[in-house]
Amino acid sequence: DSGVTQTPKHLITATGQRVTLRCSPRSGDLSVYWYQQSLDQGLQFLIQYYNGEERAKGNILERFSAQQFPDLHSELNLSSLELGDSALYFCASSLGQLWDEQYFGPGTRLTVT
Amino acid sequence: GENVEQHPSTLSVQEGDSAVIKCTYSDSASNYFPWYKQELGKGPQLIIDIRSNVGEKKDQRIAVTLNKTAKHFSLHITETQPEDSAVYFCAADQGAQKLVFGQGTRLTINP
Secondary structure (H helix, E strand, O other): OOOOEEEOOEEEEOOOOOEEEEEEOOOOOOEEEEEEEEOOOEEEEEEEEEOOEEEEEOOOOOOEEEEEOOOOOEEEEEOOOOHHHOEEEEEEEEOOOOOOOOEEOOOEEEEEO | OOOEEEEOOEEEEEOOOOEEEEEEEOOOOOOEEEEEEEOOOOOOEEEEEEEOOOOEEEEOOEEEEEEOOOOEEEEEEOOOOHHHOEEEEEEEEOOOOOEEEOOOEEEEEEO
């Protein structure tokens, strides 16, 4: 158990809908990262937050957004969902210093029908 | 940007033998190289990492080597056990704390 929690575990929704994925980092970690894992694209970095502020952005679609709250939990919002958004979404956390270890949560499996 | 290539994509070894997985990266500015193990239905688990000021790091049966000149790093697992069966990912940092992952290696340990 990494100490990172994610809810929900599974999510099934229809195209065009909007969903919110939630992540709580390990105790003491200030940084949260979101990754998408799909069969064809592998593990891809989406976005990083550090102590409430966006720090780095990866291949995140405009339909996706995230935020980190004062209690350091983070939410990833996915809107106008398409079939291709079906994937595993992982949250990871770290202390937030350069080259810190990132610890992954168990993931949320999103299925868009 | 950073590109990480990982080989082989599948690897099957006899229990007790060694397994080696290799990765190459493209960005000479990368300095942090973690390895993750992912079991079915679980999130990636950090098993070992290496930073650019070190050439080799060992933790019990697992070791990682780094050749910055050639831009490649490898994971070595000795005395493999059935519980080592999983998908292994290498990664390299791309500026600050963004990680770029390899495509993964499915390791199967045959009893």
